[in-house]
Amino acid sequence: MKKLKISHNNMAYIYLLPWIIGLLMLQVYPFVKSFYYSLTDYNPLADPKFIGIANYVRLFTKDKEFGKSLAATIEYVLVTVPFKIIMSLVIAMLLNKGRKGIGALRTIYYLPSLFGGSIAVAVLWKVMFMDQGMINAFLNKIGIGTISFFGNPSTALPTLSSLEVWQFGSSMVMFLAALKQVPSSLYEAAEIDGASKVKSFFSITLPQISPIIFFCIIMQTVNALQNFTSAFVITQGGPLKSTYMLGLKLYNDGFLYMKMGYASATSWVIFGLVMIFTLVLFGTSRFWVFYGDED
Amino acid sequence: MTRKKKKQIHEIIMYIILILVGFLMIFPLIWMFFASFKSNEEIYGSISLLPQSFSWEAFVNGWQGIGGNTYTRFFANSALLVLPTTLLTVVSSTLVAYGFARFEFRGKKPAFALLLSTLMLPNAILVIPRYSIFRSLGVLDSYMPFYLLAAFACYPFFTYMLIQFFRGIPRELDESAYIDGCGTFRTLVHILLPILKPAMFSAGLFQFLWTYNDYFNSIIYINSVKKFTVSMALRLTMDSETVVIWKNVMAMSCLAVLPVVVLFFFCQKYFVDGIATTGLKG
Structure with a gap:
């Protein structure tokens, strides 16, 4: 009997086999290799030569693009992630009231998020926001005048960010599902105690759905740190490198100029940012993320 | 009575806000559709949504593509690219998930922790070494990199x-199947898969969507125009002409998002269920 049980559980390794191979060959090995490459002058045409931390030194001291890339990336994350989360939360709260016609509205809010990093919507943004585009025609009509969205370093990044924020629907759907799980007895109790709506939002709703908010913030931060498509298609990193995000720099250095060792160093900076953001978020999580009902 | 009235006004204001914001959300897509019928002169400097005339010319001309590739x-x-990748992803993820969910094997805890940490591992850090792996395997400029990543549950x-x-x-359910003499694989296929079907379908939908929309990995692994995906072709069309005829680009963009929109309207329930369950218990 005992023997049977052991062999039963060992069956797991057969089911896990594809994952184990994939993990070792296509995730762990590339991960380690990427760090090694970042310490070399690797390009696809020659064998990599070990050069120590020279790539990193160059990034942080000589590469004038890098500072701008770093600033653009961090700004992009700090603008898009909070905006997306707040939008999703507000709309989810409004849709959660069981109003009529919610289904259609939910569909409309959700739809843009399905286009993700799609080229089609990036092209659309470019056409809408170009100097002679529809948005500027409207701004002229109401007397504001033309704004060169992609020609001005101070407006280019916010315009790209607006494309990202437009796609807040997926976290909204998650929040909607989470809001449905909050036991209504909690609200009833709060009402009996005479708590105001605002009070019960902050002391019941937010704590109850905080694990989902936390999950969304982490996933969106990791994604936003790697943003590539919109910068590549719409602005090519310009003007004056104001939208030259690290994802784009990585692609240009590695696959356009074939400096793959150098680009690997950039990828480790992206990874470093992912780690910093995640650690900070996890560090703060014990103050605001509430894991009440573990199952 | 006044309180009730106040509440009603409150409701109406909420509806107006929701509908206005909803309109802003959908507006770019509507505009994109109508822009497929507008000449460049009509697009430049105009705020009117409807085109002066409807002709499907841009769809026909846009469809011609670039350099003999339509x-x-x-x-x-x-x-x-997308269909095999989606299928392989669903099969491999289901098998692996079964292994994790139903067996108490040695090393399960660290293995699960590894799985969770790869969830946060940015693609950016893996892409260069993966490129060299696929180069030495001789599978660049094909869809094989995508198939391999899917088959090995990456x-x-x-x-x-x-x-x-x-x-x-x-x-x-598993245990009663074992008592009836089913092995683990038959238990999975005959007992669990029928229950799991909607979830697998949700996973498939998302993978379909993400692979279809993907651009970053495509331009890294694929380089000959005759193997380009719709996304890559769109970007190429926009860049290859000196004077871009926007309506052609807009028309093709409409067609490019059409599969996503159609899929969404037919399978909305699976999208919502899939995404909701992933986040919960997270």
Whole structure:
């Protein structure tokens, strides 16, 4: 009997086999290799030569693009992630009231998020926001005048960010599902105690759905740190490198100029940012993320 | 009475806000559709939404594509890339999720922790070494890199999602199947898969969507135009002409998002269920 049980559980390794191979060959090995490459002058045409931390030194001291890339990336994350989360939360709260016609509205809010990093919507943004585009025609009509969205370093990044924020629907759907799980007895109790709506939002709703908010913030931060498509298609990193995000720099250095060792160093900076953001978020999580009902 | 009235006004204001914001959300897509019928002169400096005339000319001309490769080819390429990738992802993620959810094997805890940490591992850090791996395997400029990543369950998001679904299925079902003499594989196929089907379908939908929309990995692994996907073709069309005829680009953009929109309207329930369950219990 005992023997049977052991062999039963060992069956797991057969089911896990594809994952184990994939993990070792296509995730762990590339991960380690990427760090090694970042310490070399690797390009696809020659064998990599070990050069120590020279790539990193160059990034942080000589590469004038890098500072701008770093600033653009961090700004992009700090603008898009909070905006997306707040939008999703507000709309989810409004849709959660069981109003009529919610289904259609939910569909409309959700739809843009399905286009993700799609080229089609990036092209659309470019056409809408170009100097002679529809948005500027409207701004002229109401007397504001033309704004060169992609020609001005101070407006280019916010315009790209607006494309990202437009796609807040997926976290909204998650929040909607989470809001449905909050036991209504909690609200009833709060009402009996005479708590105001605002009070019960902050002391019941937010704590109850905080694990989902936390999950969304982490996933969106990791994604936003790697943003590539919109910068590549719409602005090519310009003007004056104001939208030259690290994802784009990585692609240009590695696959356009074939400096793959150098680009690997950039990828480790992206990874470093992912780690910093995640650690900070996890560090703060014990103050605001509430894991009440573990199952 | 006044209180009731106040509440009603409150409701109406909420509706107006929701509908206005909803309109802003959908407006770019509507505008994109109508822009397919406008000449450049009409697009430049005009705020009118409707075109002066409707002719499907831009769809016909846009479809011609670039350098003798029409959009027939690009859509076929996208299908060739996306469909096998989606299928392989669903199969491999289901098997792996089954292994995690139903067996108490040695090293399960660290293995699960590894799975979760790969969930947060940015693609950016893996892409250069993966490129050299696929180069030495001689599979660049084909869809093989995507197939391999899918077959070897390198999309931890879906594995994690399916583990969550497995956990929702009572173990008693497995046990009664064992008593009836089923092996683990037959238990999976005959007992669990029928229950898991909607979840697998959700995972498949998301993988379909993400692979179809993907651009970053495509331009890294694929370089000959005749193998380009719709996304890559769109970007190429926009850049290859000195004077871009925007309506052609807009028309093809409409067609490019059409599969996503159609899929969404037919399978809305699976999208919502899939995404909701992933986040919960996270």
